[in-house]
Amino acid sequence: DGGITQSPKYLFRKEGQNVTLSCEQNLNHDAMYWYRQDPGQGLRLIYYSQIVNDFQKGDIAEGYSVSREKKESFPLTVTSAQKNPTAFYLCASSRYSGGYNEQFFGPGTRLTVL
Amino acid sequence: QKEVEQNSGPLSVPEGAIASLNCTYSDRGSQSFFWYRQYSGKSPELIMSIYSNGDKEDGRFTAQLNKASQYVSLLIRDSQPSDSATYLCAVFRGRDHGMNYGGSQGNLIFGKGTKLSVKP
Numbered sequence: 001d002g003g004i005t006q007s008p009k010y011l012f013r014k015e016g017q018n019v020t021l022s023c024e025q026n027l028n029h030d031a032m033y034w035y036r037q038d039p040g041q042g043l044r045l046i047y048y049s050q051i052v053n054d055f056q057k058g059d060i061a062e063g064y065s066v067s068r069e070k071k072e073s074f075p076l077t078v079t080s081a082q083k084n085p086t087a088f089y090l091c092a093s094s095r096y097s098g099g100y101n102e103q104f105f106g107p108g109t110r111l112t113v114l
Numbered sequence: 115q116k117e118v119e120q121n122s123g124p125l126s127v128p129e130g131a132i133a134s135l136n137c138t139y140s141d142r143g144s145q146s147f148f149w150y151r152q153y154s155g156k157s158p159e160l161i162m163s164i165y166s167n168g169d170k171e172d173g174r175f176t177a178q179l180n181k182a183s184q185y186v187s188l189l190i191r192d193s194q195p196s197d198s199a200t201y202l203c204a205v206f207r208g209r210d211h212g213m214n215y216g217g218s219q220g221n222l223i224f225g226k227g228t229k230l231s232v233k234p
Contacts, residue, residue: 045222103160
């Protein structure tokens, strides 16, 4: 089955810890994205990547880091510098970047800071 | 002015009725428009995309776009209880339109969503 997978489904972090969220896709999509969703808020873009070994900051990149070493994978690290990391994290991909390309989402990771 | 605005609802309709969900956007240069459905606790699922003025129909769903009025809507005919969810409007804004978009320039901007409840 083609699709986007994210792991883990739930993640608990102690304050001061860095954690890494996994996102993998087998759709052969060039572009991948990370969003954050808070209750009552729209999705906000953290980072995106249009091609392997390249990525750009979104609206709320502070306290996060990413890598894109393989086309299929776009992991997100939530660092201790992120002041309020508790949120629902969503990874998405699209065939190409740009406005006429539909984005499809993975199942999400729910991160809670203890 | 918020870039993509939706009424948060809840919008309550009886089973079998037409549900009408609305979305306005602020950037006249926006190129493409998407509707996602999100069930509670789940990730968004793409249900419609529309790129040109007019109507686009797909099964019980119709998306309507009016670029002059900067308005996009989603109609759900014969609403079912299984349609109860939050519907997210997303707008792709292009680059270089004289506005400071920050890091999301050239990407999707999401509204906060409208919660729809279909009563049996």
